[in-house]
Amino acid sequence: MTLQTPLPCPEFFDPTRLDAVYRVPYQTRATEAQAWSAQHHIRPASEDIFRICLLLIDVQNTFCLPEFELFVGGRSGRGAIADNERLCQFIYRNLGTLTAIAPTLDTHTAAQIFHPLFWVNDQNLHPEPMTMIDYADVVAGKWQVNPAIAPYFGQASLSEFALHYTRQLSEAGKYPLTIWPYHSMLGGIGHALVSAIEEACFFHSIARNSPTQYEIKGSNPLTENYSVLRPEVLEDGHGDAIAHKNNRFTDTLLAFDAVIVAGQAQSHCVAWTVDDLLTEIRLRDPQLAQKIYLLEDCTSPVVVPGVVDFTEQAEAAYDRFATAGMHRVKSTVPLHDWPGLALI
DSSP, X not given: OOOXXXXXXXXXXXXXXXXXXXXXXXXXXXXXXXXXXXXXXXXXXXXXXXXXXXXXXXXXXXXXXXXXXXXXXXXXXXXXXXXXXXXXXXXXXXXXXXXEEEXXXXXXXXXXXXXXXXXXXXTSOOOOTTOEEOHHHHHTTSSEEOTTTGGGSSOSXXXXXXXXXXXXXXXXXXXXXXXXXXXXXXXXXXXXXXXXXXXXXXXXXXXXTOOOOOEEEOOOTTSOOOSSSOOSOOBOTTSOBSOOOOHHHHHXXXXXXXXXXXXXXXXXXXXXXXXXXXXXXXXXXXXXXXXXXXXXXXXXXXXXXXXXXXXXXXXXHHHHHHHTTOEEEOTTSOGGGSTTTTTO
């Protein structure tokens, strides 16, 4: 089998609309995709001998558009917009080679442990977004569980759980609990995929007869869930499970011959997901790391000018992944020039 020659982008693709929210004309695009498939002799994905999955981490409005809550601008200030332009072009150019596209969807409600509503101080005020809450803060009573929402949770003592949770993060060497702006709210526009990305995924699904494989994450109110493969904390202080690893999705990804990873943000949800994938790979077979390709020009780190800059942490994570055998690649380089794919 040989990799298909890169295809052109369809005429409807408009790179000036990467920062716009619009309705995808599904029936029109479906008709065009079927014609595109016939014109370019694109075969059904079920016939692929070498199977490639494009894993898209949280390419949602809430992270990718400047007017939304957690726009990932990177140091350039336009990070996610530029990333998604390259990502759309990558999908269209490699439409006949990508077997499946699997977008993750960060999915939240207001009352979650990382949102302001969950916490109050001694004046009954909620923390501002980007507040860091560590174990010492909870012990000292600087921040405590909002008693007005405590009855809605299944924990007998939510305050006891808050102590356990922040201690677990510290002992595991993870970032302190970050209070994020309300974001990726289920049912809201911010939760949706970026329109141009959704359009590309839909076009691919019709052209290749390959349903887009959406994966929900982040809905558990008692834990952060940066990675799609596992939440930050799995048990309460008594050892009872509050959440579980996503072994099913891990198995799905590792069943492919190659997995290409892109999305937002490089320093958080992307890095956490790849790190958890690497952990599973090391348990099964370290050689499996060679099937993972990190599309490094289609992801950006969290940077809030004057507040936080996770660029160096993101780069360090990607260097570590490469040392483990994963590949750092560019979307503009043809697939047949990627390491390990030249002979396919």
